[in-house]
Amino acid sequence: MVPVSPEPSTPPVDETDLVARLQAGDEAAFAELMRTYGGRLLATARRLMGNDADAQDAFQDGMISAFRSIGRFEGQSRLSTWLHRIVVNAALMRLRSARRRKEESVEDLLPAYTDGGHLREYPERWDAPADTLLQREEVRAAVREAIEGLPEKYRIPLLLRDIEGMTTQEVADHLDITPNAVKIRIHRARLALRALIHPHVAASVE
Amino acid sequence: MNCHEFRQSLFAYTEHQLGDGERATLEGHAQACSGCGDLLQRASELTCKDFVAFLQAHLDDELEPEQARVFRRHLEFCPPCVDYLDAYEKTVSLGREVCQADGGLPEEVPEQLIRAVLEAQRRAT
Numbered sequence: 001m002v003p004v005s006p007e008p009s010t011p012p013v014d015e016t017d018l019v020a021r022l023q024a025g026d027e028a029a030f031a032e033l034m035r036t037y038g039g040r041l042l043a044t045a046r047r048l049m050g051n052d053a054d055a056q057d058a059f060q061d062g063m064i065s066a067f068r069s070i071g072r073f074e075g076q077s078r079l080s081t082w083l084h085r086i087v088v089n090a091a092l093m094r095l096r097s098a099r100r101r102k103e104e105s106v107e108d109l110l111p112a113y114t115d116g117g118h119l120r121e122y123p124e125r126w127d128a129p130a131d132t133l134l135q136r137e138e139v140r141a142a143v144r145e146a147i148e149g150l151p152e153k154y155r156i157p158l159l160l161r162d163i164e165g166m167t168t169q170e171v172a173d174h175l176d177i178t179p180n181a182v183k184i185r186i187h188r189a190r191l192a193l194r195a196l197i198h199p200h201v202a203a204s205v206e
Numbered sequence: 207m208n209c210h211e212f213r214q215s216l217f218a219y220t221e222h223q224l225g226d227g228e229r230a231t232l233e234g235h236a237q238a239c240s241g242c243g244d245l246l247q248r249a250s251e252l253t254c255k256d257f258v259a260f261l262q263a264h265l266d267d268e269l270e271p272e273q274a275r276v277f278r279r280h281l282e283f284c285p286p287c288v289d290y291l292d293a294y295e296k297t298v299s300l301g302r303e304v305c306q307a308d309g310g311l312p313e314e315v316p317e318q319l320i321r322a323v324l325e326a327q328r329r330a331t
Contacts, residue, residue: 027324027327027328030323030324030327031320031324034315034319034320034323035315035320038315038320039313039314039315042313042315042319043313047305056319056322059315059319059323060319060322060323060326063323063327064323064326064327064330067327111258111290113253113254113255114221115221115222116220116221116222116253117220117253117254117255117256118217118220118221118253118254118255118286119254119258119286119287119290122286123286123289123290123293124289125289125292125293126289126292126293126296129296130295130296130299130300130303133296133300134300134303134304139300140304140307143300143301143304144304147301147304147305158301159305162298162301162302162305163301163302163305163306183262183263186262187259187261187262190261190262190294190297190298190301191258191294193297193301194293194294194297197297197300198293201293201296
């Protein structure tokens with residue numbers, strides 16, 4: 001599956017010309033940059049921050065940072081990729097400095113085992129294929145709510161890798177943790193999500 | 207003990223819940239019956255807990271060949287883990303699909319926000 005980001009949200013523009021105008025400090029070019037690439041960047045910020053107000057703040061931080069550092073953009077990556085990285089960094093900076101939520105544990109959502117290492121509860125089967133489940137609004141709402149409700153420690157690595165399309169190493173670099181820690185957090189996030197979604201999936205099976 | 211009774215008792219055996227006599231009967235059957243002997247060996251080489259710990263590496267295709275082998279063998283023997291793997295894979299798909307659908311349609315950046323960013327940029331310079 002191809003991640004949605006960081007592809008541009010509109011038909012290709014002449015990047016070279018736009019970059020040249022940005023590097024010359026052209027404010028109209030800055031507005032054009034936001035109109036051209038901003039949609040997906042704002043969506044990325046919204047996913048990471050969890051609400052519109054914080055997403056707009058992170059978007060603003062990222063855009064100003066991009067405008068300031070456009071002189072160092074050498075065209076070695078696509079402009080959309082470069083901007084995506086900047087907005088992700090801006091969002092992470094805000095999350096780090098805010099630490100708004102108390103870090104909750106996902107321990108209660110992880111599977112429990114018997115002394116012999118068997119699953120303590122025999123899981124009910126999810127009979128319906130994923131495509132069928134996705135057509136049920138109740139399931140979609142439960143998935144959305146479950147992801148948004150995950151503690152940031154688990155939600156952010158999951159989003160960066162599974163949705164924003166980063167590699168494990170890139171996520172590790174962004175979060176300043178080891179690749180192994182990234183893997184553990186994503187695995188725990190998925191186990192917790194499975195438990196949170198389970199009642200809705202089981203309930204939706206006819 | 208027949209093969210059906212063996213399978214019925216295998217879970218209790220791995221949980222150390224059988225008495226001495228029952229355990230000896232089960233092990234005796236496993237020695238005499240190659241199919242059940244194989245099941246007993248599989249039951250001892252990977253627990254469900256180990257299996258769940260391997261899930262992510264399995265999806266990322268990062269299991270060592272020997273790990274991949276015992277992972278597959280565990281699936282042949284343990285229906286709960288077959289269902290758990292299925293739910294885990296569907297969880298990953300559902301998370302991706304829902305997030306991509308939500309964020310996949312490019313949202314317009316409100317003009318008000320663009321003006322606010324331009325204003326903030328002017329103030330910062």
